[in-house]
Amino acid sequence: MPLVTTGELVARAAAARSAVPSFNVITLEHVEAVIAGAESARAPVVLQVSENAVKFRYGRLLPLARAAVAAAERAAVPVALHLDHVRSDGLLRQAPDAGFSSVMYDASHLPYPDNLAATGAAASWAHAQGLWIEAELGQVAGKDDRPPLDAHAPGARTDPDQARAFVADSGVDALAVAVGSVHAMTTRTATLDHDLLGRLSATLDVPLVLHGSSGLPDGELVAAVAGGIAKVNVGTALNLAMTGAIRTFLAAHPEAADSRAYLSVGREAMARTVERITRVLAGA
Numbered sequence: 001m002p003l004v005t006t007g008e009l010v011a012r013a014a015a016a017r018s019a020v021p022s023f024n025v026i027t028l029e030h031v032e033a034v035i036a037g038a039e040s041a042r043a044p045v046v047l048q049v050s051e052n053a054v055k056f057r058y059g060r061l062l063p064l065a066r067a068a069v070a071a072a073e074r075a076a077v078p079v080a081l082h083l084d085h086v087r088s089d090g091l092l093r094q095a096p097d098a099g100f101s102s103v104m105y106d107a108s109h110l111p112y113p114d115n116l117a118a119t120g121a122a123a124s125w126a127h128a129q130g131l132w133i134e135a136e137l138g139q140v141a142g143k144d145d146r147p148p149l150d151a152h153a154p155g156a157r158t159d160p161d162q163a164r165a166f167v168a169d170s171g172v173d174a175l176a177v178a179v180g181s182v183h184a185m186t187t188r189t190a191t192l193d194h195d196l197l198g199r200l201s202a203t204l205d206v207p208l209v210l211h212g213s214s215g216l217p218d219g220e221l222v223a224a225v226a227g228g229i230a231k232v233n234v235g236t237a238l239n240l241a242m243t244g245a246i247r248t249f250l251a252a253h254p255e256a257a258d259s260r261a262y263l264s265v266g267r268e269a270m271a272r273t274v275e276r277i278t279r280v281l282a283g284a
Helices: 004-013 028-041 051-056 062-072 112-128 158-172 194-203 218-225 234-252 259-283
Strands: 021-025 045-050 078-084 102-105 130-135 174-177 208-210 229-233
Touching: 004 021, 004 045, 004 130, 004 218, 021 028, 021 078, 021 208, 021 259, 028 045, 028 062, 028 234, 028 259, 045 051, 051 078, 051 194, 062 078, 102 112, 102 158, 112 130, 112 158, 112 234, 130 158, 158 194, 174 229, 194 208, 194 218, 218 229, 218 259, 229 234
Parallel strands: 021 045, 021 229, 045 078, 078 102, 102 130, 130 174, 174 208, 208 229
Antiparallel strands: none
16 A cells, blocks of 8 residues: 555554554565564554664665665555654755655754754754654663663653743654663663653643663553553564574574575564564554
8 A cells, every 4th residue: 555654643643542663674674574563463554764774774765765665555554654863964855755754853962952953953844845753852771872871860851841842942743752761672671750751741742752662561561652652663672583583593504594594584573573562552
């Protein structure tokens, strides 16, 4: 079916007090696995390509984006394409022609006035191009290019009053909030500040986004959605599934040389992970 927009999926989820799953993709196997898992769960999904993924692909956005668009157009469920954690204005400006309906512009590492100024300029440009735009206030720990940060440290989390002003002054369509989750966690042991999430949900009139969701157990995901999260970002969980499955396969088949043998196993493991997470969110 034709691509849908991220804004449409998130708005629908927010109105239903549910959340749309958004999975970060790096390879074509990621793309195919996310769509297969979403089809098994019979649910819409967002494919996300991060700036780091673009850097991995020799700095070229179009090859992976074109593959994602082609796969999405053949999907049996609604699929949207989102450009994630963008800091480069040059990359931001490639989004519309590459098939993306939305972008997450990330200036959260900057002091508040600079974050606001950069995000406001990005939002103004994005809206002129018909793009839905997400930003971040506070800092979700775990990004490779940031100094170590305690997700529970004072100042790391999103302040509701500051968030209200930030959304009003920047004009963004959604806000990623720092409420205790951590990027790139390989264990599902994180806990969220649900009181803070409730206050943010009551204060803001835009959909809330949760980053670093791979580190959350199912109960925390369900509670996050109940608390007002409308878009749930997942990346590391797919990489763990793929890498673990490939390791197991190669240990059992040390003679394997054809990459299709182990990539297919990794792709299937990612698809099962997508289906599981999607069903958890659908049941929230």
